[in-house]
Amino acid sequence: MSSLNAKIQDVFNEPACEKNRGKDDKARKKGCSKPLTPGAAAGGCAFDGAKIVLQPITDVAHLVHAPLACEGNSWDNRGTASSGPTLWRTSFTTDLTELDVMMGQGERKLFKAIREIKEAYAPPAIFVYSTCVTALIGDDIEAVCKRAAEKFGLPVVPINAPGFVGSKNLGNKLACEALLDHVIGTVEPDDAGPYDINILGEFNLSGEFWLVKPLFDRLGIRVRASIPGDARYLDVASAHRARATMIVCSTALINLARKMEQRWDIPFFEGSFYGITDTSEALRQISRLLVKKGADPEILGRTEALIAEEEAIAWKKLATYRPRLEGKRVLLNTGGVKSWSVVHALMEIGIEIVGTSVKKSTPEDKERIKKILKNENHMFETMAPRELYAMLSKHEADIMLSGGRTQFIALKAKVPWLDINQERHQPYAGYDGMVELVRQIDLAIHNPIWRQVREPPPWECQLATRDEPPSTNSETATVQSFKKFADTTADDFGEC
């Protein structure tokens, strides 16, 4: 456990983290996870975070060393897509029983499980996840993995991020540390070239990276490893030979990007494929970094030509939505940088942003958002569900964009909602993805059900007109009923 503690201190110290730069030594040591309030906490644990980062590696067998719930309640639940192997969707767990726990048979069962998986599936590697119970009973998964790797002749990688050490975000980082310690750099590619890049923090949700990859192909840029979306073990193991790295979901995998720069001199930048300008900027930056690392500068011109062409097409497509969406009000309830260039594109076609959460945003983001919002007060850190519900049921927004956890606040307030987090079924990355997002907003807002669900039944209307005007009637009823329900926070901030 002491080495795990050292790891945790190390990732808390992350110098590339923008928030960390603003802290003094003492504050940094405390780490970035806020203490949880029992009875008022939400969100996943460190194990959850580790699994999110690693499980999309498609050809690896992911084995969870735990009693049932850690894996049994959560497997095959994410919308990342694979272009080939499906092994990552097969769930493996040691499903510890009471007897296993009492008799200390955990390690032996784990070893046997590794053997069974190796024999039945012959994966290129097995990732073994520790969890609260197996950490508590002192199972030494590192030793078991080491022994199994020797015995069975394949990489068996310990992922040491039991749930109770902290938040999902910490788990993301511990997963990266495991990749650095055991995977990246263990295989030398025989085909390294000057146009090889890594993309970190891209999860290929609904296959959306496939909206972006053809752009790289067109420029002759090869994605050596996309971690973790649609990744193969060997791609990840040889990722250290890429010439440049783009990091997409910055808070989650920043330690990975920085340490890869440190160890293998791979420069990185933070970017996003959400929104038109951000996609263009990402292409530009990658080309620039590659040139800096020795690629032919002619790529810069080709990149600009591609950007000009693609942007023109996308803006033209988006313009067709302007008549339908101009003046519509969007409430954004999701975190951080990734939403910001989307905001720009939405505004470009006349959509107003009437509120946004800034829980995960950097100070710079906040400045940008201030300029966008008509009213500064509509920038919020977190919002209690009842406040959100109140705001929505007064129809102060035409649609809410958020993650699954707050969807019912919008739906029960009879307001359109669009999923922009990990469970969504539409790809939103790249130029075409932005057009798709706007199309989905249009479909959601203009669905004919809204008029049906909002209207009271005819018999109540008749009553109401006899007694008093219906609008005041319903409004007072709603307001009163809120007062009964005290605060909890609508803690709904996307992945990574």
Next chain:
Amino acid sequence: MVRILPQTKAAAVNPLKSSQPLGAALAFLGIDGAMPLFHGSQGCTSFALVLFVRHFKEAIPLQTTAMDEVATILGGADHLEEAILNLKTRTKPKLIGVCTTALTETRGEDFAGDIADIRQKRTEELAGTEVVLANTPDFEGAIEEGWAKAVTAIIGSITRPGEQARQSKKIAILPGWNLTVADIEHLRDMVESFGLEPVIVPDVSGSLDGTVPDRWVTTTYGGTSVEDIRELGTAVQCIVIGEHMRRPAELLHRLTGVPYAMFQSLAGLKTADRFVSMLSAISGAPVPAGVRRRRAQLQDALLDGHFHFGGKKIAIAAEPDQLYQLATFFVGMGSEIAAAVTTTNMSKILEKIPAESVQIGDLGDLEVLGAGADLLVTHSHGRQAAQHLGIPLMRVGFPIFDRLGSQHKLTVLYQGTRDLIFEVANIFQANRHAPTPEALDPFRHREMPDELRSSPFARH
């Protein structure tokens, strides 16, 4: 006699189980104004919550004591107390249902003692809120056990003990977890049609039926009231559905003397007849015309449907009581159970499953044993096995996250059996294989022993 085969693999492949605390939480969700609370790390709650939401498409009240590493080492009583007090002030629940998890149970604390202390120390603050404890470590049992433990705990800590004056019309019903919202609604209508007054514990039909309440509520809004649970002892009869509900029924009997009648399943004509006869006997009322009509409809469905069932090989993976319900239904229609997989070996009902063997296992086992079957029957996670094997999947139980409306599917009594028949027959009709000369060629399959292959005639 059915053979019960224990699990021998070290690695579970594609788990069939959902965890025991999840089952307990589900039971608490059937109580009005309830707030289930997992005593564990926040991930335990988060995973269960996400799974509930994917299944019900509803906001689900579920909280956590947020145990961290330090609290796990030092003991979780403080976290438990803080969580209970926070929930009380923030959501004002009528009931807080504490479900322990593997993490806290592995450390092993005196949870009942802790809760008793908290209730005593905080009597004033906690007035009007029941705190109920279910010991539900993830390393044993599954939904069924968790649900039954929670109901036992609810009765044990809320129901007023002692023999009481019986109300001749009042019936207590303890449904198993596998009854849907539609099942509970239908049960209530059926019981009421005899002039009886049912008290159903838990009653998910009031809380998880998917409505649009015109306000934002943080606890459950509907379900059995705490008051009704307190007065369970005044019922004239208790009806229990599912073997796993025997324990709470026995506790109720011990506490209050209310006798119980066990229905291990409510699917099929015979069991529905027994249930209806019982209601008629208790109430002294004749069977209403509407119920007779439903029975006649089921008779007709049996006649129309049986063509599609005869000789079909069915592979089922489900928790013990649901496995029994489904297996007896299919066998009653002329099908055979080619594979039966279940979660735990703790239930007596397994001995009555009409199959050669029952494997304690996972969906990996179903995929192996079910190869060659005509239909796979399990929850949504069976979709991978169905895809690999090219066999249609009928979704039952929990979780069902890739189809809408599973809670509104009726599976009990005349009408539910009728609907089940239609659903299965329609799956077969939708997956009909057109006859081909190759499949029917009398010489083609000669080299294969008969028992190893599914009859080509059976696949229509």
